[in-house]
Amino acid sequence: MKKALEGLKVVDLTTALNGPFCTMILADYGAEVLKIEPIEGEQCRFWGPLDEKSGESGFYNYVNRNKKGATLNLKTKKGLELFYELVKDADILVENFRGGITKKLKIDYETIKKINPAIIYASGSGFGQYGPITHRPCYDIVAQAMGGMINLTGFKETNPVKVGPSVADHVAGIYLALGVMLALYNRKVTGVGQQVDVAMFDTIFSILENALVNYTMGGEITQRNGNVDPSISPFDVYECKDGFVALGVGNDKLFRTFSATIGHPELMEDPRFATNDLRCNNYIPDLQNLIRGWCKDYTKGEIESIMDEAGIPCGPVLNVKEAIEHPHIQEREMMVHCEHPTAGDQYFQGCVIKLSETPGEVSAPSPLLGQHNREIFGLTEEEMKKLKEEGVL
Amino acid sequence: MKKALEGLKVVDLTTALNGPFCTMILADYGAEVLKIEPIEGEQCRFWGPLDEKSGESGFYNYVNRNKKGATLNLKTKKGLELFYELVKDADILVENFRGGITKKLKIDYETIKKINPAIIYASGSGFGQYGPITHRPCYDIVAQAMGGMINLTGFKETNPVKVGPSVADHVAGIYLALGVMLALYNRKVTGVGQQVDVAMFDTIFSILENALVNYTMGGEITQRNGNVDPSISPFDVYECKDGFVALGVGNDKLFRTFSATIGHPELMEDPRFATNDLRCNNYIPDLQNLIRGWCKDYTKGEIESIMDEAGIPCGPVLNVKEAIEHPHIQEREMMVHCEHPTAGDQYFQGCVIKLSETPGEVSAPSPLLGQHNREIFGLTEEEMKKLKEEGVL
Numbered sequence: 001m002k003k004a005l006e007g008l009k010v011v012d013l014t015t016a017l018n019g020p021f022c023t024m025i026l027a028d029y030g031a032e033v034l035k036i037e038p039i040e041g042e043q044c045r046f047w048g049p050l051d052e053k054s055g056e057s058g059f060y061n062y063v064n065r066n067k068k069g070a071t072l073n074l075k076t077k078k079g080l081e082l083f084y085e086l087v088k089d090a091d092i093l094v095e096n097f098r099g100g101i102t103k104k105l106k107i108d109y110e111t112i113k114k115i116n117p118a119i120i121y122a123s124g125s126g127f128g129q130y131g132p133i134t135h136r137p138c139y140d141i142v143a144q145a146m147g148g149m150i151n152l153t154g155f156k157e158t159n160p161v162k163v164g165p166s167v168a169d170h171v172a173g174i175y176l177a178l179g180v181m182l183a184l185y186n187r188k189v190t191g192v193g194q195q196v197d198v199a200m201f202d203t204i205f206s207i208l209e210n211a212l213v214n215y216t217m218g219g220e221i222t223q224r225n226g227n228v229d230p231s232i233s234p235f236d237v238y239e240c241k242d243g244f245v246a247l248g249v250g251n252d253k254l255f256r257t258f259s260a261t262i263g264h265p266e267l268m269e270d271p272r273f274a275t276n277d278l279r280c281n282n283y284i285p286d287l288q289n290l291i292r293g294w295c296k297d298y299t300k301g302e303i304e305s306i307m308d309e310a311g312i313p314c315g316p317v318l319n320v321k322e323a324i325e326h327p328h329i330q331e332r333e334m335m336v337h338c339e340h341p342t343a344g345d346q347y348f349q350g351c352v353i354k355l356s357e358t359p360g361e362v363s364a365p366s367p368l369l370g371q372h373n374r375e376i377f378g379l380t381e382e383e384m385k386k387l388k389e390e391g392v393l
Numbered sequence: 394m395k396k397a398l399e400g401l402k403v404v405d406l407t408t409a410l411n412g413p414f415c416t417m418i419l420a421d422y423g424a425e426v427l428k429i430e431p432i433e434g435e436q437c438r439f440w441g442p443l444d445e446k447s448g449e450s451g452f453y454n455y456v457n458r459n460k461k462g463a464t465l466n467l468k469t470k471k472g473l474e475l476f477y478e479l480v481k482d483a484d485i486l487v488e489n490f491r492g493g494i495t496k497k498l499k500i501d502y503e504t505i506k507k508i509n510p511a512i513i514y515a516s517g518s519g520f521g522q523y524g525p526i527t528h529r530p531c532y533d534i535v536a537q538a539m540g541g542m543i544n545l546t547g548f549k550e551t552n553p554v555k556v557g558p559s560v561a562d563h564v565a566g567i568y569l570a571l572g573v574m575l576a577l578y579n580r581k582v583t584g585v586g587q588q589v590d591v592a593m594f595d596t597i598f599s600i601l602e603n604a605l606v607n608y609t610m611g612g613e614i615t616q617r618n619g620n621v622d623p624s625i626s627p628f629d630v631y632e633c634k635d636g637f638v639a640l641g642v643g644n645d646k647l648f649r650t651f652s653a654t655i656g657h658p659e660l661m662e663d664p665r666f667a668t669n670d671l672r673c674n675n676y677i678p679d680l681q682n683l684i685r686g687w688c689k690d691y692t693k694g695e696i697e698s699i700m701d702e703a704g705i706p707c708g709p710v711l712n713v714k715e716a717i718e719h720p721h722i723q724e725r726e727m728m729v730h731c732e733h734p735t736a737g738d739q740y741f742q743g744c745v746i747k748l749s750e751t752p753g754e755v756s757a758p759s760p761l762l763g764q765h766n767r768e769i770f771g772l773t774e775e776e777m778k779k780l781k782e783e784g785v786l
Contacts, residue, residue: 004579017602029575043644048624049603049610058606109749126706128747131721136701139641141620141628142708148716150620150630150639152557154547160637160710162620162630163556164545170600171560174567179746181574182422186397186751188581194750202727206745207563209410210442211713213451216740217442221714227534227543227555231440231452235534237543237555244553246543248532250409251436276439308529313519315535317553320604321614323541328524334595347609352599353572354521356502357587358579 003030004358008184010034010092012067013107015042017140017166018124018200019096020063021173026092026180027066028351028360034086034376035069039391041369054342061366062348065338069367070376071393074105078392082377083107084115092180096124099134109195118193120183124176128199138200143168147204152211155226168200175203233279234258234287237317238295244317245295245303251276254312261310262294340365396423397751401577403427403485405460406500408435410533410559411517411593412489413456414566419485419573420459421744421753427479427769428460431467432786434762447735454759455741458731462760463769464786467498471785475770476500477508485573489517492527502588511586513576517569521592531593536561540597545604548619561593568596626672627651627680630710631688637710638688638696645669647705654703655687733758 008031012023015037027033037045047059073079087093093112095102102108102123109121123129126138144150144162154161179196187193210231211222222230227246229235234249249258252268252275259267267273267290272282279287295303300316307314318326324335336350343365351360373393374384387393401424405416408430420426430438440452466472480486486505488495495501495516502514516522519531537543537555547554572589580586603624604615615623620639622628627642642651645661645668652660660666660683665675672680688696693709700707711719717728729743736758744753766786767777780786 002583004575025571047603049607049613051610058610059603062606127721128725131724133701133721137704137706138708139625139628139643139706141622141630141639141641142706145630145637145639145710146708146716146719148711148713149557150637150710151712154554154557155551158548158551159620159632160630161547161554162639163560164542164547164617165600165602165604167556167560167600170602171564171567174564174571175745178418178567178571178574179748181571181578182397182746182751183748185574185578185581186748188578190395192750194748197747197749198745199725201721202725202745205716205722205727206742207558207560208713208716208742209558209563210440210452210455211558212717212741213455214442215713215717217444217451220442221712223712224557229534231442232532235532237534237538237553239552244538244543246534246538246555248534250532251439277441280441308526311530313530313532313535315531315539317538317543318541319544319614319616320541320601320608323539323598323601324605324608326539328520328526328594329598331524332521332592332595334598348605349599349601352568352591352595353575354590355572355576355579355587356590357585358575 002358003360004355005029005031008032008091009089010094011087011090012036013093013095014124015096016044017063017169018172018176019094021170022122022124022176022180023067023094024063024065025174025177028362029358033067035064035067035367036072036083037069037369039071039073039393045369051343056340056343061340061343061346064366065362066364067367068372068376069370070373071370073392074107076390076392078387078390080106082392086376087112087116087119090116090119092120092122092184094122094124094176094180098125098137099127099129113193118187118191120180120187120193120196122176122180122196124172124198126200128202129197140166140168140200143200143204147201148208148211149204152208152222152224154224156224160224168204171207172198172200172203228283231280233276233283234291236288238292240295240303241297241299243300245300246315246317247291247307248313250313255279257310258312261306261312262291264290336362338362338365341368395751396754397748398422398424401425401484402482403487404480404483405429406486406488407517408489409437410456410562411565411569412487414563415515415517415569415573416460416487417456417458418567418570421755422751426460428457428462428760429465429476430462430762432464432784438762444736449733449736454733454736454739457759458755459757460760461765461769462763463766464763466785467500469783469785471780471783473499475785479769480505480509480512483509483512485513485515485577487515487517487569487573491518491530492520492522506586511580511584513573513580513586513589515569515573515589517565517591519593521595522590533559533561533593536593536597540594541601541604542597545601545615545617547617549617553617561597564600565591565593565596621676624673626669626676627684629681631685633688633696634690634692636693638693639708639710640700641706643706648672650703651705654699654705655684657683729755731755731758734761
């Protein structure tokens with residue numbers, strides 16, 4: 001089957017997470033992604049878990065599958081020349097240096113545009129390409145903090161807590177891929193290339209949800225509230241016999257069913273709980289305690305079955321092993337395998353976007369350091385040797 | 394300035410969050426989005442915060458800006474006829490019913506494809522269009538739970554906690570918009586339409602990061618660990634005089650600078666802290682306590698300035714008001730204004746993806762219920778009146 005992005009050439013200068021996650025998606029759907037790393041390898045080649053035998057990073061491997069890889073020292077004259085040659089016929093360039101660095105390296109959009117006017121130049125970063133703190137370095141935790149996410153996550157009684165996985169990096173990477181596609185579609189219509197700029201700070205800020213409008217409409221500064229939703233009730237995580245379950249009862253009709261299901265049909269007639277708005281205001285303590293009490297007598301599997309039968313949105317809190325082994329994840333090919341030349345069998349997440357005619361696919365492992373130098377730069381063995389000695393490759 | 398998606402017609406059947414967030418992005422970048430709601434209005438019209446005067450939902454308003462709106466009863470024969478007519482020349486249809494419902498309504502992809510073979514038919518849902526639990530209803534909290542996110546978020550000592558904002562819904566919406574663009578680009582090349590299927594369960598699963606490979610490579614089931622990163626140290630959130638700051642000291646070079654900055658240059662010579670690996674193993678309790686002690690004497694603003702000067706990734710934990718008012722958010726137009734006909738001034742998040750040539754824009758408020766019935770269906774006043782009486786509009 002053909003893939004959606006077949007025939008597109010992507011030059012990929014990204015490291016660590018947001019940029020590589022973007023180009024991973026482009027590669028999954030068929031673009032030829034040429035990952036250009038510094039000679040020593042990019043930073044996340046050294047991040048755990050590391051394969052005991054080969055020393056390869058599982059972290060690097062999951063986010064760089066389907067890509068080809070080369071090394072290049074952009075701080076040498078020859079390295080820069082090779083780079084300019086490479087981008088001449090590229091469709092897309094993706095980079096995620098912090099603001100200002102591409103200019104220092106002479107690979108900023110203004111420079112590259114002169115070489116290839118139609119290129120889509122996509123930049124992922126902590127703080128974006130303009131704005132008062134564009135220059136700052138950023139890790140996921142900093143973007144989660146400043147974007148307002150950490151303050152909204154955790155229980156009232158404890159300190160604020162970050163989202164476990166690197167949500168700022170991953171979501172910025174998805175936005176960046178979407179930005180590339182918006183620009184690419186526009187180029188298909190108008191012929192014009194452009195720059196795409198996505199910041200992790202903006203990314204987190206954009207998904208604060210009703211906290212934003214709670215403030216702009218009513219001046220309310222939403223505070224973290226554990227698992228309780230401010231606008232839907234009941235909507236919470238409950239402890240049961242062998243773990244936790246999440247329940248979301250989104251409207252009056254569902255609440256009527258839910259009340260009957262847990263053996264309390266009278267709840268719907270209770271003036272405190274008759275509408276969603278009332279339930280939001282009066283959920284704590286009585287309604288919460290009543291549901292907590294009910295859940296204590298069942299396992300998470302039992303509650304899941306009961307609620308499934310009743311049509312109530314419900315699911316167990318799964319750990320990573322349970323999620324990986326879930327038959328739904330398996331059937332939707334959300335776990336894939338590929339064979340790495342030195343690290344052997346690799347298993348990681350599959351392609352989220354299911355396309356009926358041009359599905360994504362994991363068909364190649366991540367590249368070894370400099371594995372495709374020859375192919376990507378079109379060099380002879382002799383030229384390669386010389387460039388290595390000169391510290392260019 | 395022209396927009397990237399100008400000229401594209403999107404028929405939007407979505408409700409609540411993941412679907413509307415997808416079509417919001419398409420509308421922000423210039424697509425004509427025609428939102429079709431049930432006669433009583435879609436569910437999130439009733440979700441707070443509600444405008445005191447008009448009763449309009451701030452929640453609905455932020456996620457439905459830039460769209461046109463109509464009502465339609467798809468369960469009537471005439472309603473279905475009007476719908477089939479509407480999709481004839483649409484480029485994209487987006488829906489987020491749970492699996493199986495579109496077939497019942499006779500608006501599934503197989504049916505619509507016969508009317509419009511080139512259409513991009515995009516489906517967002519909790520569990521996707523196939524798989525053993527495709528039929529189940531789902532809210533954000535359920536996808537966060539089953540996808541493995543809740544189990545990885547929170548402190549060791551407390552119960553697991555969901556991400557405050559609805560991360561499954563928002564991120565599934567972004568993936569869905571990306572899926573639409575992949576399919577649209579492919580159609581521009583090949584002329585072929587297709588179905589796009591994105592599940593919130595898969596979405597959360599896809600961003601579990603190194604937890605996945607920790608398990609597949611080493612059999613380790615990663616547990617929640619508060620704000621501490623297992624593979625970078627120091628990487629944590631610290632309490633200071635007036636709140637909290639996030640700090641990420643990603644490598645030895647940064648740690649040398651950091652140690653000097655907090656007045657403890659000897660740390661780098663301490664055999665417990667000489668490398669990142671050692672620091673990860675020995676961070677708790679001594680190094681953590683030392684940094685905690687240092688932070689207590691400063692405000693978050695002071696720490697931010699000190700670390701900015703030193704080049705250490707650092708940021709304050711901002712609440713929603715502080716994030717909204719941040720000069721960087723302001724300068725990057727991440728807060729926008731529009732005037733709503735009944736709710737008045739509306740302020741919410743702007744467009745994340747900054748495109749240099751075809752920028753996104755918030756140019757119109759969300760539609761009133763049925764506001765564009767006439768325009769969207771091309772009806773006379775008399776026809777409208779009749780259809781309203783018949784319960785079609």
